[in-house]
Amino acid sequence: xxxxxxxxxxxxxxxxxxxxxxxxxxxxxxxxxxxxxxxxxxxxxxxxxxxxxxxxxxxxxxxxxxxxxxxxxxxxxxxxxxxxxxxxxxxxxxxxxxxxxxxxxxxxxxxxxxxxxxxxxxxxxxxxxxxxxxxxxxxxxxxxxxxxxxxxxxxxxxxxxxxxxxxxxxxxxxxxxxxxxxxxxxxxxxxxxxxxxxxxxxxxxxxxxxxxxxxxxxxxxxxxxxxxxxxxxxxxxxxxxxxxxxxxxxxxxxxxxxxxxxxxxxxxxxxxxxxxxxxxxxxxxxxxxxxxxxxxxxxxxxxxxxxxxxxxxxxxxxxxxxxxxxxxxxxxxxxxxxxxxxxxxxxxxxxxxxxxxxxxxxxxxxxxxxxxxxxxx
Amino acid sequence: xxxxxxxxxxxxxxxxxxxxxxxxxxxxxxxxxxxxxxxxxxxxxxxxxxxxxxxxxxxxxxxxxxxxxxxxxxxxxxxxxxxxxxxxxxxxxxxxxxxxxxxxxxxxxxxxxxxxxxxxxxxxxxxxxxxxxxxxxxxxxxxxxxxxxxxxxxxxxxxxxxxxxxxxxxxxxxxxxxxxxxxxxxxx
Amino acid sequence: xxxxxxxxxxxxxxxxxxxxxxxxxxxxxxxxxxxxxxxxxxxxxxxxxxxxxxxxxxxxxxxxxxxxxxxxxxxxxxxxxxxxxxxxxxxxxxxxxxxxxxxxxx
Numbered sequence: 001x002x003x004x005x006x007x008x009x010x011x012x013x014x015x016x017x018x019x020x021x022x023x024x025x026x027x028x029x030x031x032x033x034x035x036x037x038x039x040x041x042x043x044x045x046x047x048x049x050x051x052x053x054x055x056x057x058x059x060x061x062x063x064x065x066x067x068x069x070x071x072x073x074x075x076x077x078x079x080x081x082x083x084x085x086x087x088x089x090x091x092x093x094x095x096x097x098x099x100x101x102x103x104x105x106x107x108x109x110x111x112x113x114x115x116x117x118x119x120x121x122x123x124x125x126x127x128x129x130x131x132x133x134x135x136x137x138x139x140x141x142x143x144x145x146x147x148x149x150x151x152x153x154x155x156x157x158x159x160x161x162x163x164x165x166x167x168x169x170x171x172x173x174x175x176x177x178x179x180x181x182x183x184x185x186x187x188x189x190x191x192x193x194x195x196x197x198x199x200x201x202x203x204x205x206x207x208x209x210x211x212x213x214x215x216x217x218x219x220x221x222x223x224x225x226x227x228x229x230x231x232x233x234x235x236x237x238x239x240x241x242x243x244x245x246x247x248x249x250x251x252x253x254x255x256x257x258x259x260x261x262x263x264x265x266x267x268x269x270x271x272x273x274x275x276x277x278x279x280x281x282x283x284x285x286x287x288x289x290x291x292x293x294x295x296x297x298x299x300x301x302x303x304x305x306x307x308x309x310x311x312x313x314x315x316x317x318x319x320x321x322x323x324x325x326x327x328x329x330x331x332x333x334x335x336x337x338x339x340x341x342x343x344x345x346x347x348x349x350x351x352x353x354x355x356x357x358x359x360x361x362x363x364x365x366x367x368x369x370x371x372x373x374x375x376x377x
Numbered sequence: 378x379x380x381x382x383x384x385x386x387x388x389x390x391x392x393x394x395x396x397x398x399x400x401x402x403x404x405x406x407x408x409x410x411x412x413x414x415x416x417x418x419x420x421x422x423x424x425x426x427x428x429x430x431x432x433x434x435x436x437x438x439x440x441x442x443x444x445x446x447x448x449x450x451x452x453x454x455x456x457x458x459x460x461x462x463x464x465x466x467x468x469x470x471x472x473x474x475x476x477x478x479x480x481x482x483x484x485x486x487x488x489x490x491x492x493x494x495x496x497x498x499x500x501x502x503x504x505x506x507x508x509x510x511x512x513x514x515x516x517x518x519x520x521x522x523x524x525x526x527x528x529x530x531x532x533x534x535x536x537x538x539x540x541x542x543x544x545x546x547x548x549x550x551x552x553x554x555x556x557x558x559x560x561x562x563x564x565x
Numbered sequence: 566x567x568x569x570x571x572x573x574x575x576x577x578x579x580x581x582x583x584x585x586x587x588x589x590x591x592x593x594x595x596x597x598x599x600x601x602x603x604x605x606x607x608x609x610x611x612x613x614x615x616x617x618x619x620x621x622x623x624x625x626x627x628x629x630x631x632x633x634x635x636x637x638x639x640x641x642x643x644x645x646x647x648x649x650x651x652x653x654x655x656x657x658x659x660x661x662x663x664x665x666x667x668x669x670x671x
Contacts, residue, residue: 002379084409124518127432134440138412141447145405157451164444184518384569388577395581398600399588411600418607422632425574425618430610430632437636442603442643449647450596453654472590480583484576524626525633536637543641551648553655 012101019100022289023254024062029293030300031061037304072243077148080240084146089241089248092139095132096255102129103262104186104271106284124184129263130171133218136256137163140227140237143249147240155236158311159220159227165315166217166224169322173207173214176326176333177267180204190271197270202349203333208268210326212295215260217318219253222303226311257299258292265291321360328356383424391417404450412443429518574615581608595650595660599643606639 028043035042043058076085102125122128137160144156178184181192198204217224228236238249265271269291272284309317332352336345394414401407415438422431525533581604588601610632617628654660 005379084406124429124432127429127436127518131432131435131440134436137440137444138409141444142409160444160448164441167440182519380569384573391577392580392584395584395604398604399584399592399597404594404596407597407600411603414604415607418611421574421577421611422614424569425614427614427618427629427632430614430629430636433633433636434610437640438603438607441640445643445647446596446599449650452651453596453660469591472587475590476583476587479586480579483579483582520624521626521629524630529630532634536634540637540641543644547644547648550645551651 011107014107015101015103015105016097019255019258020097020251022258023251024066026254026258026296027062027065027250028059029296030303032058033297033300034304037301066247069244069247074243074245075240077240079148081146081148084142085240086245088139088143088146089245089252091142092136092252093248093255095135095139096252096259099129099132099259100255100262102132102186103259103288104190104266105262105288106272106281122186125186126174126178126184126189126263126267129259130167130174133256133260134163134167136252139252143241144237147237149240151234152237152239155227155239159237162217162220162224162227162314162318165318166214166322169210169318169326170214170218172323172326172330173210174263174267176203176207176330179330179333180337186266186271189266190273193270194273197268197273199268201336202346202353203329203336204268206329206349206353207326207333208264210322210329211264211267212298214318214322215264216299216302217314219257219260221257221299223306223308224314225308226314257296261292261295261299262288264295316364320364321357324360325353325356329353380424384421387417387420387424390414391421405447408443408446408450411446412439415439415443429521571615571619574611574619578608578611578615581611593662595653595662595665596647598662599646599650602646603639603643606635610635 032042043061046056046058046060046064047053048056048060076082102122104122104125140159140163141156144152144154144159147153177189177198180198181189183189183192199208216222220227226236228238238246241249265288272288274283274287277284277287332349336349339345391414394410394412394417397410398407398414401410415434419431419434419438422428422434585601585604585608588604589598592598592601613628613631613635615628617623617626620628650660653665657665659665
């Protein structure tokens with residue numbers, strides 16, 4: 001019993017630590033890429049303390065930011081619910097770390113028995129993943145409510161509505177892969193893609209797009225960053241957070257981006273599969289991280305490019321476009337898996353899905369017109 | 378040993394969460410206490426080797442029911458969640474009596490039986506290790522899915538229908554009546 | 566397997582049932598009564614799983630199946646119940662059970 005616990009700890013703690021340290025690098029990456037998109041340079045020099053060495057390409061920026069966060073005053077608003085105000089950032093961080101440990105991340109030093117324990121413990125990893133990420137929603141609400149600030153509460157309510165709505169297409173598009181593999185275990189899903197990634201099937205491609213869009217909304221990333229829209233409601237649910245608690249929120253947000261993209265890689269990009277992995281097993285985690293960072297690059301690119309949606313557009317997009325499409329995709333995948341003829345399924349599936357997407361978007365555009373405003377009475 | 382410690386911690390958390398949920402005046406605090414209770418119960422399900430049920434418990438209760446409760450509180454009570462009325466004073470004595478009496482009646486036979494174990498031994502009470510191992514193997518998600526899609530497929534379909542009906546019914550009931558230009562409610 | 570027996574779980578479940586009953590009987594806010602009903606549901610679920618686990622037919626999977634169905638029905642019940650709460654609040658501007666007595670004879 002204790003042995004099992006130690007094994008599980010040895011397998012999961014390094015994963016959480018790897019991603020927590022990659023968080024710093026990702027914030028730097030995001031600032032750099034956004035800067036290039038906006039024709040700026042971005043952070044480019046932070047000198048190493050007590051030396052004159054300055055040419056660090058801004059790589060020490062996250063360390064400086066972290067230090068600043070730590071020494072900042074921790075402010076709890078008057079009238080706030082002190083306990084829940086403290087609990088919210090912790091609750092935002094812990095589920096993100098937990099789901100990271102569910103990913104089929106092959107650590108180089110893991111031996112066979114450890115791997116077996118890991119696989120057995122995660123027999124329904126994908127289901128657990130969705131269960132635990134839904135705790136995140138509560139943390140956001142808790143932060144918004146406990147701050148006793150109308151902007152925080154508005155941001156929190158927005159976030160909850162958004163996350164609950166986008167969870168449905170997210171789960172439905174993941175269900176396609178689960179149906180194809182016949183297992184909820186992340187290891188088995190990866191093993192099923194050893195030769196043919198699911199992104200290279202028509203339904204897999206469609207499911208990936210739905211999953212990716214829904215995951216952007218789920219992690220409150222642009223263009224779905226309404227809960228923290230600076231120009232509308234200051235910073236949403238973490239308006240009243242400062243110092244270390246704010247840093248925890250920030251960390252939790254990035255960790256959940258890692259986690260959900262890790263799940264996308266697991267479901268559609270074959271996890272750690274890639275060239276030369278057979279010969280060098282340690283490459284598998286490198287491939288895994290490389291794929292995650294590929295997706296993160298796209299996310300940052302989108303943030304620099306696409307404007308933010310309106311609240312009604314956001315909800316309509318989830319319920320009237322993504323959800324019907326993902327349900328249809330489930331049927332298409334069932335047919336495609338039954339037919340098993342690539343030359344037939346590709347055109348057929350592509351046609352059905354494209355027609356559905358086109359029709360749904362036309363239906364939505366019918367309601368586009370002058371906005372009507374409703375004022376509070 | 379470790380299982381006993383885990384059991385006692387989890388049951389203490391469950392009881393504490395449930396007590397706080399029914400006794401807190403602030404409804405939002407009550408919801409969070411209730412979620413603590415759900416989480417502890419899901420841990421107990423894991424201890425009973427029903428890990429699929431535990432995952433569903435987290436997904437449905439913490440992810441969906443909790444959010445639903447919070448939204449309802451925001452839509453009905455004060456946003457701060459304070460229940461300004463007193464706790465129900467009128468019926469507290471009988472309520473407490475019933476709340477103690479019912480579990481007592483449920484527990485007593487087990488306690489009495491243990492003392493006169495020969496009278497009617499509870500066969501199922503001893504967790505048979507062989508069966509426990511069987512349960513571990515039987516409880517894969519695959520077995521559950523097979524049973525659900527073969528033996529219990531009709532209840533499953535009925536359940537799907539029920540959930541759809543509940544979804545539509547909830548929207549229909551909670552939907553605000555349309556307001557006409559004069560601001561008066563028009564019947565739907 | 567250590568010596569955790571069925572009774573441990575049954576006693577816990579009975580205690581939780583008592584707490585749920587306490588909430589149903591003493592609180593007057595509809596939403597808190599709904600909390601308590603959820604606690605009752607969960608106490609029953611714990612019993613299902615415990616009886617399955619310590620029963621003599623674990624491979625029949627009756628316990629988890631019943632618990633799953635109970636969870637799904639409970640979810641439907643909460644959705645409809647809360648919708649009713651919202652409708653009632655809109656009409657009476659209160660969710661206090663003592664004040665929702667228009668069917669009572671004066």
